[in-house]
Amino acid sequence: MRTRNPYPTDFHDYINTEEGWVDRRIFWEEEIYQQELEKIFARSWHFIAHDSQLPNHGDFITTYMGEDGVVASRHSDGLVYVYLNSCPHRGNKICFADEGNTRSFNCNYHGWSFSTQGELLGIHNEQTYDKGDIDKSSWGLRNARVENYKGLIFANFDHDAPDLESWLGDYRWFLDMLIDNEEGGIEFLPGTIKSYVNANWKFGVENFIGDALHAMWNHDSGAKAMMNNQPFPPAVLEDSFHASMNGHGWEFALDGYADIAILGQPEVIEYYQQLKPKMAERLGELRSKIFGSLASAAVFPNISFLAGSGTFRVWLPRGPRKLELRIWTIVNKHMPDEIKQAINRGTMLTFAPGGTLEMDDGENWEGNTTTNRGFITRQEKLHYGCGISRRIEHEEIPGIVYQGQYNDANQRAFYQRWADMMNAENWNDIPERYTPRYTGKPTR
Ligand code: FES
Ligand SMILES: [Fe+2]
Secondary structure: OOOOOOOOOOHHHHEEOOOOEEEHHHHOOHHHHHHHHHHHHOOOOEEEEEHHHOOOOOEEEEEEEOOEEEEEEEOOOOOEEEEEOOOOOOOOOOOOOOEEEOOOEEOOOOOEEEOOOOOEEEEOOHHHOOOOOOOHHHOOOOEOEEEEEOOEEEEEOOOOOOOHHHHHOOHHHHHHHHHOOOOOOEEEOOOOEEEEEOOOHHHHHHHHHHOOOOHHHHOHHHHHHHOOOOOOOOOOOOOEEEEEEOOEEEEEEOOOOHHHHOOOOHHHHHHHHHHHHHHHHHHOHHHHHHOOOOEEEEEOOOEEEEOOOOEEEEEEEOOOOOEEEEEEEEEEOOOOHHHHHHHHHHHHHHOOOOOOOHHHHHHHHHHHHHHHHOOOHHHOEEEOOOOOOOEEOOOOOOOEEEEOOOOOHHHHHHHHHHHHHHHOOOHHHOOOOOOOOOOOOOOO
8 A cells, every 4th residue: 555655854855866856745745835935035045136127216126035025126325125025013015016116115004114225214193102112223124135246136034145156156157148248238128027827936947947858849839930940959969068056057058049049030140140259259159159059047046047038037936836937038238129129029929928938838837736736646756867877077167067958967956956955954054066166256
Protein backbone atom coordinates (compact mmCIF):
# COMPACT_ATOMS: atom_id res chain seq x y z
CA MET A 1 0.00 0.00 0.00
CA ARG A 2 1.23 3.50 -0.80
CA THR A 3 1.70 5.63 2.28
CA ARG A 4 2.42 9.29 2.68
CA ASN A 5 6.08 10.19 2.36
CA PRO A 6 7.18 11.95 5.52
CA TYR A 7 7.71 15.70 5.15
CA PRO A 8 11.47 16.35 5.30
CA THR A 9 12.63 19.09 7.65
CA ASP A 10 15.84 19.54 5.63
CA PHE A 11 14.73 21.26 2.42
CA HIS A 12 17.62 19.68 0.52
CA ASP A 13 15.62 16.46 0.81
CA TYR A 14 12.96 17.93 -1.49
CA ILE A 15 15.45 18.18 -4.35
CA ASN A 16 18.34 16.10 -5.60
CA THR A 17 20.80 17.79 -7.92
CA GLU A 18 22.87 14.61 -8.39
CA GLU A 19 20.01 12.30 -9.29
CA GLY A 20 18.07 15.14 -10.89
CA TRP A 21 14.62 15.22 -9.30
CA VAL A 22 12.32 17.54 -7.35
CA ASP A 23 9.59 16.62 -4.85
CA ARG A 24 6.20 17.77 -6.20
CA ARG A 25 4.95 18.87 -2.81
CA ILE A 26 6.97 22.11 -3.03
CA PHE A 27 4.52 23.20 -5.74
CA TRP A 28 1.41 22.55 -3.67
CA GLU A 29 1.68 22.59 0.12
CA GLU A 30 0.52 25.65 2.06
CA GLU A 31 3.01 25.03 4.91
CA ILE A 32 5.93 25.05 2.48
CA TYR A 33 4.59 28.19 0.84
CA GLN A 34 4.35 30.00 4.19
CA GLN A 35 8.02 29.17 4.78
CA GLU A 36 8.88 30.50 1.31
CA LEU A 37 7.33 33.84 2.26
CA GLU A 38 9.54 34.00 5.34
CA LYS A 39 12.78 32.39 4.18
CA ILE A 40 12.86 33.42 0.51
CA PHE A 41 10.68 36.45 -0.10
CA ALA A 42 11.28 38.33 3.17
CA ARG A 43 15.06 38.07 2.61
CA SER A 44 15.51 38.50 -1.15
CA TRP A 45 16.11 41.59 -3.27
CA HIS A 46 12.93 42.29 -5.24
CA PHE A 47 12.53 44.16 -8.49
CA ILE A 48 10.34 47.16 -7.71
CA ALA A 49 10.48 49.45 -10.75
CA HIS A 50 12.81 51.00 -13.28
CA ASP A 51 13.94 54.61 -12.86
CA SER A 52 12.10 55.52 -16.07
CA GLN A 53 8.78 54.57 -14.42
CA LEU A 54 9.28 57.09 -11.60
CA PRO A 55 10.90 60.10 -13.25
CA ASN A 56 9.41 62.92 -11.10
CA HIS A 57 8.99 63.83 -7.45
CA GLY A 58 5.77 62.31 -6.17
CA ASP A 59 5.63 59.56 -8.80
CA PHE A 60 4.66 56.26 -7.21
CA ILE A 61 3.79 52.68 -8.04
CA THR A 62 2.43 49.88 -5.88
CA THR A 63 3.67 46.31 -6.04
CA TYR A 64 4.46 43.31 -3.86
CA MET A 65 7.49 41.82 -2.17
CA GLY A 66 6.24 38.27 -1.65
CA GLU A 67 2.70 38.88 -0.37
CA ASP A 68 3.72 42.14 1.32
CA GLY A 69 2.16 45.04 -0.56
CA VAL A 70 4.53 47.99 -0.94
CA VAL A 71 4.52 51.52 -2.31
CA ALA A 72 7.57 52.90 -4.12
CA SER A 73 7.74 56.65 -4.57
CA ARG A 74 10.25 59.27 -5.62
CA HIS A 75 10.62 61.78 -2.80
CA SER A 76 11.61 65.45 -3.08
CA ASP A 77 15.25 64.49 -2.34
CA GLY A 78 15.25 62.61 -5.67
CA LEU A 79 15.53 59.18 -4.03
CA VAL A 80 13.07 56.32 -4.31
CA TYR A 81 11.65 54.99 -1.05
CA VAL A 82 9.88 51.66 -0.68
CA TYR A 83 7.58 51.01 2.29
CA LEU A 84 4.70 48.78 3.34
CA ASN A 85 1.32 49.60 1.85
CA SER A 86 -0.43 49.09 5.15
CA CYS A 87 -1.42 51.78 7.63
CA PRO A 88 0.10 51.33 11.11
CA HIS A 89 -3.21 52.48 12.64
CA ARG A 90 -5.54 49.58 11.74
CA GLY A 91 -3.76 48.13 8.74
CA ASN A 92 -5.76 49.35 5.73
CA LYS A 93 -3.93 50.01 2.48
CA ILE A 94 -2.66 53.58 2.29
CA CYS A 95 -2.72 53.45 -1.52
CA PHE A 96 -5.19 51.61 -3.76
CA ALA A 97 -3.88 52.91 -7.09
CA ASP A 98 -1.40 51.02 -9.29
CA GLU A 99 0.58 54.15 -10.07
CA GLY A 100 0.30 57.92 -10.15
CA ASN A 101 1.71 61.13 -8.69
CA THR A 102 0.93 62.49 -5.24
CA ARG A 103 2.18 64.82 -2.50
CA SER A 104 1.10 62.40 0.24
CA PHE A 105 -0.94 59.27 0.94
CA ASN A 106 -4.07 59.62 3.04
CA CYS A 107 -5.56 56.51 4.61
CA ASN A 108 -9.27 56.04 3.85
CA TYR A 109 -10.25 54.76 7.27
CA HIS A 110 -9.32 57.47 9.83
CA GLY A 111 -7.31 59.90 7.76
CA TRP A 112 -3.71 59.31 8.80
CA SER A 113 -1.45 60.79 6.15
CA PHE A 114 2.04 59.78 5.05
CA SER A 115 4.84 61.43 3.10
CA THR A 116 6.37 60.00 -0.07
CA GLN A 117 9.16 58.81 2.25
CA GLY A 118 6.73 56.83 4.40
CA GLU A 119 6.73 59.14 7.45
CA LEU A 120 3.51 59.80 9.37
CA LEU A 121 2.78 63.45 8.56
CA GLY A 122 -0.56 64.12 10.16
CA ILE A 123 -3.71 62.69 11.65
CA HIS A 124 -7.27 63.80 10.96
CA ASN A 125 -8.67 65.53 14.08
CA GLU A 126 -5.31 65.24 15.73
CA GLN A 127 -6.61 67.11 18.81
CA THR A 128 -8.46 63.92 19.87
CA TYR A 129 -5.09 62.45 20.80
CA ASP A 130 -3.88 63.68 24.20
CA LYS A 131 -0.27 64.60 24.71
CA GLY A 132 1.73 61.37 24.95
CA ASP A 133 -0.83 59.25 23.04
CA ILE A 134 1.33 59.00 19.95
CA ASP A 135 4.85 59.82 18.91
CA LYS A 136 4.35 60.41 15.17
CA SER A 137 8.03 59.93 14.39
CA SER A 138 7.81 56.27 15.42
CA TRP A 139 4.54 55.41 13.64
CA GLY A 140 5.61 55.81 10.02
CA LEU A 141 5.43 53.03 7.42
CA ARG A 142 8.02 50.25 7.59
CA ASN A 143 10.75 51.05 5.04
CA ALA A 144 12.72 48.53 3.00
CA ARG A 145 16.35 48.92 1.92
CA VAL A 146 16.50 50.28 -1.61
CA GLU A 147 19.39 49.86 -4.07
CA ASN A 148 19.70 50.50 -7.77
CA TYR A 149 21.60 48.63 -10.46
CA LYS A 150 21.84 50.71 -13.64
CA GLY A 151 18.28 51.97 -13.33
CA LEU A 152 16.67 48.81 -11.95
CA ILE A 153 15.34 49.59 -8.47
CA PHE A 154 15.42 46.72 -6.00
CA ALA A 155 14.25 46.55 -2.38
CA ASN A 156 14.80 44.18 0.52
CA PHE A 157 13.27 44.12 4.02
CA ASP A 158 16.17 42.14 5.46
CA HIS A 159 18.82 44.41 6.95
CA ASP A 160 21.26 41.50 7.22
CA ALA A 161 21.04 40.58 3.53
CA PRO A 162 24.13 41.15 1.39
CA ASP A 163 24.08 44.31 -0.72
CA LEU A 164 22.49 44.19 -4.17
CA GLU A 165 25.82 43.96 -5.98
CA SER A 166 26.84 40.85 -4.00
CA TRP A 167 23.35 39.38 -4.42
CA LEU A 168 23.59 39.74 -8.19
CA GLY A 169 27.30 38.88 -8.19
CA ASP A 170 28.61 37.78 -11.58
CA TYR A 171 25.08 37.81 -12.91
CA ARG A 172 25.81 41.49 -13.62
CA TRP A 173 27.90 40.21 -16.56
CA PHE A 174 24.65 38.91 -18.05
CA LEU A 175 22.39 41.70 -16.85
CA ASP A 176 24.58 44.28 -18.57
CA MET A 177 23.59 42.72 -21.90
CA LEU A 178 19.98 43.48 -21.13
CA ILE A 179 20.23 46.94 -19.63
CA ASP A 180 23.52 48.41 -20.83
CA ASN A 181 24.00 47.20 -24.42
CA GLU A 182 23.82 50.69 -25.91
CA GLU A 183 24.66 54.19 -24.69
CA GLY A 184 21.73 55.53 -22.64
CA GLY A 185 20.62 52.15 -21.30
CA ILE A 186 16.99 51.08 -21.31
CA GLU A 187 13.58 52.42 -20.45
CA PHE A 188 10.30 50.75 -19.58
CA LEU A 189 7.47 51.63 -21.94
CA PRO A 190 4.34 52.88 -20.13
CA GLY A 191 1.75 50.38 -18.97
CA THR A 192 1.85 47.32 -16.76
CA ILE A 193 -0.10 44.25 -17.83
CA LYS A 194 -1.28 41.95 -15.05
CA SER A 195 -2.65 38.48 -15.43
CA TYR A 196 -3.29 35.56 -13.12
CA VAL A 197 -2.28 31.95 -13.65
CA ASN A 198 -3.44 29.09 -11.44
CA ALA A 199 0.11 27.86 -11.07
CA ASN A 200 2.86 27.79 -8.51
CA TRP A 201 5.17 30.81 -8.96
CA LYS A 202 8.25 28.60 -9.37
CA PHE A 203 6.97 27.09 -12.63
CA GLY A 204 7.07 30.50 -14.31
CA VAL A 205 10.58 31.23 -13.04
CA GLU A 206 12.03 27.81 -13.88
CA ASN A 207 10.63 28.01 -17.38
CA PHE A 208 12.49 31.26 -18.04
CA ILE A 209 15.63 30.29 -16.16
CA GLY A 210 16.41 27.32 -18.32
CA ASP A 211 13.62 25.66 -20.28
CA ALA A 212 14.68 26.01 -23.91
CA LEU A 213 13.44 22.48 -24.38
CA HIS A 214 9.75 23.35 -24.47
CA ALA A 215 10.08 26.15 -27.00
CA MET A 216 10.32 24.24 -30.24
CA TRP A 217 7.62 21.79 -29.22
CA ASN A 218 5.14 23.83 -27.24
CA HIS A 219 5.59 27.08 -29.19
CA ASP A 220 6.06 25.55 -32.62
CA SER A 221 2.88 26.88 -34.21
CA GLY A 222 3.06 30.24 -32.40
CA ALA A 223 6.65 30.72 -33.54
CA LYS A 224 5.79 29.84 -37.14
CA ALA A 225 2.90 32.29 -37.02
CA MET A 226 5.27 35.06 -35.91
CA MET A 227 8.18 34.15 -38.20
CA ASN A 228 6.60 33.69 -41.59
CA ASN A 229 6.30 29.91 -41.18
CA GLN A 230 9.93 29.48 -40.07
CA PRO A 231 10.42 27.19 -37.06
CA PHE A 232 12.82 27.88 -34.18
CA PRO A 233 16.42 27.09 -35.12
CA PRO A 234 17.34 23.42 -34.48
CA ALA A 235 18.82 22.37 -31.14
CA VAL A 236 22.60 22.89 -31.23
CA LEU A 237 24.41 21.62 -28.17
CA GLU A 238 27.97 22.69 -29.07
CA ASP A 239 27.27 26.40 -29.28
CA SER A 240 24.76 26.84 -26.48
CA PHE A 241 24.94 26.94 -22.70
CA HIS A 242 23.33 27.13 -19.30
CA ALA A 243 24.99 29.49 -16.83
CA SER A 244 23.91 30.23 -13.25
CA MET A 245 25.03 31.74 -9.96
CA ASN A 246 23.22 32.52 -6.67
CA GLY A 247 20.08 30.94 -8.13
CA HIS A 248 20.01 33.37 -11.10
CA GLY A 249 20.34 31.87 -14.57
CA TRP A 250 20.56 32.50 -18.31
CA GLU A 251 20.31 29.80 -20.96
CA PHE A 252 21.40 30.78 -24.44
CA ALA A 253 22.53 29.95 -27.94
CA LEU A 254 24.91 32.12 -29.96
CA ASP A 255 22.79 32.60 -33.08
CA GLY A 256 22.30 36.27 -32.22
CA TYR A 257 18.78 36.73 -33.61
CA ALA A 258 16.21 33.99 -32.81
CA ASP A 259 14.63 35.83 -29.86
CA ILE A 260 14.48 39.05 -31.86
CA ALA A 261 12.95 37.27 -34.86
CA ILE A 262 10.11 35.91 -32.73
CA LEU A 263 8.71 39.45 -32.51
CA GLY A 264 7.83 39.22 -36.21
CA GLN A 265 9.06 42.81 -36.80
CA PRO A 266 11.77 42.91 -39.49
CA GLU A 267 12.75 46.53 -38.70
CA VAL A 268 13.81 45.45 -35.21
CA ILE A 269 16.16 42.84 -36.67
CA GLU A 270 17.64 45.50 -38.96
CA TYR A 271 18.12 47.84 -36.03
CA TYR A 272 20.07 45.22 -34.11
CA GLN A 273 22.09 44.24 -37.17
CA GLN A 274 23.37 47.78 -37.20
CA LEU A 275 23.86 47.93 -33.45
CA LYS A 276 25.72 44.62 -33.06
CA PRO A 277 29.22 45.86 -34.00
CA LYS A 278 28.89 48.67 -31.44
CA MET A 279 27.52 46.19 -28.93
CA ALA A 280 30.60 44.03 -29.52
CA GLU A 281 32.85 47.01 -28.74
CA ARG A 282 30.87 47.76 -25.61
CA LEU A 283 30.38 44.24 -24.22
CA GLY A 284 32.76 42.05 -26.21
CA GLU A 285 32.13 39.74 -29.15
CA LEU A 286 30.66 36.89 -27.11
CA ARG A 287 28.00 38.95 -25.36
CA SER A 288 27.02 40.63 -28.62
CA LYS A 289 26.28 37.12 -29.93
CA ILE A 290 24.37 36.01 -26.85
CA PHE A 291 22.11 39.09 -27.00
CA GLY A 292 19.04 38.31 -29.11
CA SER A 293 19.77 34.59 -29.43
CA LEU A 294 17.32 31.85 -28.57
CA ALA A 295 17.59 32.36 -24.83
CA SER A 296 15.74 33.01 -21.61
CA ALA A 297 16.72 34.21 -18.18
CA ALA A 298 15.66 34.82 -14.59
CA VAL A 299 16.95 36.53 -11.46
CA PHE A 300 16.23 34.69 -8.22
CA PRO A 301 13.61 34.51 -6.92
CA ASN A 302 11.02 35.82 -9.38
CA ILE A 303 12.20 38.17 -12.18
CA SER A 304 12.43 37.05 -15.82
CA PHE A 305 13.18 38.57 -19.21
CA LEU A 306 14.21 37.86 -22.78
CA ALA A 307 17.08 39.97 -24.11
CA GLY A 308 16.16 41.08 -27.61
CA SER A 309 12.43 40.31 -27.34
CA GLY A 310 11.94 43.12 -24.83
CA THR A 311 9.71 41.31 -22.36
CA PHE A 312 10.41 41.89 -18.65
CA ARG A 313 8.26 40.33 -15.95
CA VAL A 314 7.82 39.39 -12.32
CA TRP A 315 6.04 36.30 -11.00
CA LEU A 316 4.29 37.46 -7.83
CA PRO A 317 3.18 34.59 -5.59
CA ARG A 318 -0.50 34.53 -4.64
CA GLY A 319 -0.61 31.40 -2.55
CA PRO A 320 1.01 28.08 -3.53
CA ARG A 321 -1.32 27.55 -6.47
CA LYS A 322 -1.70 30.98 -8.03
CA LEU A 323 0.63 33.61 -9.42
CA GLU A 324 0.16 37.19 -10.57
CA LEU A 325 2.22 37.91 -13.65
CA ARG A 326 3.18 41.54 -14.27
CA ILE A 327 4.83 42.35 -17.58
CA TRP A 328 6.43 45.34 -19.24
CA THR A 329 8.14 46.03 -22.54
CA ILE A 330 11.68 47.30 -22.29
CA VAL A 331 13.50 49.13 -25.07
CA ASN A 332 16.79 50.96 -25.45
CA LYS A 333 16.33 54.61 -24.58
CA HIS A 334 18.08 55.88 -27.70
CA MET A 335 16.14 53.77 -30.19
CA PRO A 336 14.03 55.65 -32.72
CA ASP A 337 10.38 55.79 -31.73
CA GLU A 338 9.25 53.50 -34.54
CA ILE A 339 11.61 50.75 -33.34
CA LYS A 340 10.32 51.12 -29.78
CA GLN A 341 6.77 50.81 -31.08
CA ALA A 342 7.67 47.78 -33.24
CA ILE A 343 9.16 46.03 -30.19
CA ASN A 344 6.06 46.85 -28.18
CA ARG A 345 3.82 45.45 -30.91
CA GLY A 346 5.94 42.31 -31.03
CA THR A 347 5.86 41.72 -27.26
CA MET A 348 2.10 42.30 -27.16
CA LEU A 349 1.63 39.72 -29.94
CA THR A 350 3.84 37.11 -28.24
CA PHE A 351 4.49 37.53 -24.52
CA ALA A 352 1.30 39.25 -23.33
CA PRO A 353 -1.78 37.44 -21.93
CA GLY A 354 -3.35 37.34 -25.42
CA GLY A 355 -0.03 36.61 -27.12
CA THR A 356 0.73 33.56 -29.20
CA LEU A 357 3.40 32.23 -26.82
CA GLU A 358 2.22 33.30 -23.37
CA MET A 359 -1.00 31.34 -23.64
CA ASP A 360 0.87 28.12 -24.46
CA ASP A 361 2.97 28.43 -21.34
CA GLY A 362 0.32 29.39 -18.78
CA GLU A 363 -1.82 26.39 -19.62
CA ASN A 364 1.10 24.03 -19.03
CA TRP A 365 2.04 25.58 -15.68
CA GLU A 366 -1.57 25.27 -14.51
CA GLY A 367 -1.45 21.59 -15.43
CA ASN A 368 1.91 21.12 -13.69
CA THR A 369 0.41 22.59 -10.51
CA THR A 370 -3.16 21.34 -10.34
CA THR A 371 -2.42 17.65 -10.99
CA ASN A 372 -0.80 17.69 -7.53
CA ARG A 373 -4.27 17.94 -6.06
CA GLY A 374 -4.13 14.13 -6.26
CA PHE A 375 -2.71 12.64 -3.07
CA ILE A 376 -0.92 9.81 -4.86
CA THR A 377 0.26 12.13 -7.61
CA ARG A 378 2.06 14.50 -5.28
CA GLN A 379 4.00 11.66 -3.61
CA GLU A 380 5.80 11.27 -6.96
CA LYS A 381 8.96 13.08 -8.03
CA LEU A 382 9.54 15.25 -11.11
CA HIS A 383 12.49 14.65 -13.45
CA TYR A 384 15.21 17.34 -13.67
CA GLY A 385 18.07 15.24 -15.00
CA CYS A 386 18.62 16.57 -18.51
CA GLY A 387 22.30 17.31 -19.22
CA ILE A 388 23.36 16.42 -15.70
CA SER A 389 26.88 15.33 -16.69
CA ARG A 390 27.63 18.20 -19.10
CA ARG A 391 29.21 20.65 -16.63
CA ILE A 392 32.16 22.57 -18.10
CA GLU A 393 34.48 25.43 -17.20
CA HIS A 394 34.39 28.28 -19.67
CA GLU A 395 37.10 30.91 -20.02
CA GLU A 396 34.76 33.75 -20.71
CA ILE A 397 31.32 32.76 -19.44
CA PRO A 398 31.06 33.27 -15.68
CA GLY A 399 28.97 31.09 -13.39
CA ILE A 400 28.25 27.40 -13.10
CA VAL A 401 28.28 26.55 -16.79
CA TYR A 402 26.82 23.56 -18.62
CA GLN A 403 27.21 22.71 -22.27
CA GLY A 404 24.00 22.77 -24.30
CA GLN A 405 20.94 24.92 -23.70
CA TYR A 406 18.78 21.78 -23.75
CA ASN A 407 19.53 21.12 -20.14
CA ASP A 408 17.97 21.30 -16.67
CA ALA A 409 21.15 22.70 -15.10
CA ASN A 410 19.83 26.18 -14.32
CA GLN A 411 16.62 24.71 -12.92
CA ARG A 412 18.63 22.39 -10.65
CA ALA A 413 20.71 25.36 -9.47
CA PHE A 414 17.55 27.41 -8.88
CA TYR A 415 16.05 24.70 -6.66
CA GLN A 416 19.37 24.26 -4.89
CA ARG A 417 19.40 27.97 -4.01
CA TRP A 418 15.76 27.64 -2.99
CA ALA A 419 16.64 24.81 -0.58
CA ASP A 420 19.76 26.66 0.65
CA MET A 421 17.65 29.68 1.59
CA MET A 422 14.75 27.63 2.99
CA ASN A 423 17.16 25.85 5.35
CA ALA A 424 19.19 28.87 6.40
CA GLU A 425 18.51 30.55 9.72
CA ASN A 426 20.95 33.31 8.84
CA TRP A 427 23.04 34.44 5.84
CA ASN A 428 26.16 32.61 7.03
CA ASP A 429 24.28 29.31 6.67
CA ILE A 430 23.90 29.79 2.90
CA PRO A 431 26.71 27.94 1.12
CA GLU A 432 28.73 29.63 -1.65
CA ARG A 433 28.19 27.33 -4.63
CA TYR A 434 30.40 29.37 -6.97
CA THR A 435 33.29 31.78 -6.51
CA PRO A 436 32.53 35.00 -8.40
CA ARG A 437 35.09 36.47 -10.82
CA TYR A 438 33.88 40.04 -10.71
CA THR A 439 33.51 40.84 -7.00
CA GLY A 440 34.01 44.58 -6.54
CA LYS A 441 34.60 45.09 -10.26
CA PRO A 442 32.34 46.39 -12.98
CA THR A 443 31.41 43.82 -15.61
CA ARG A 444 31.52 46.22 -18.48
S1 FES B 1 -6.49 52.35 9.38
FE1 FES B 1 -5.41 53.98 8.49
S2 FES B 1 -6.08 55.71 9.55
FE2 FES B 1 -7.05 54.07 10.61
FE1 LIG C 1 7.45 29.34 -23.27
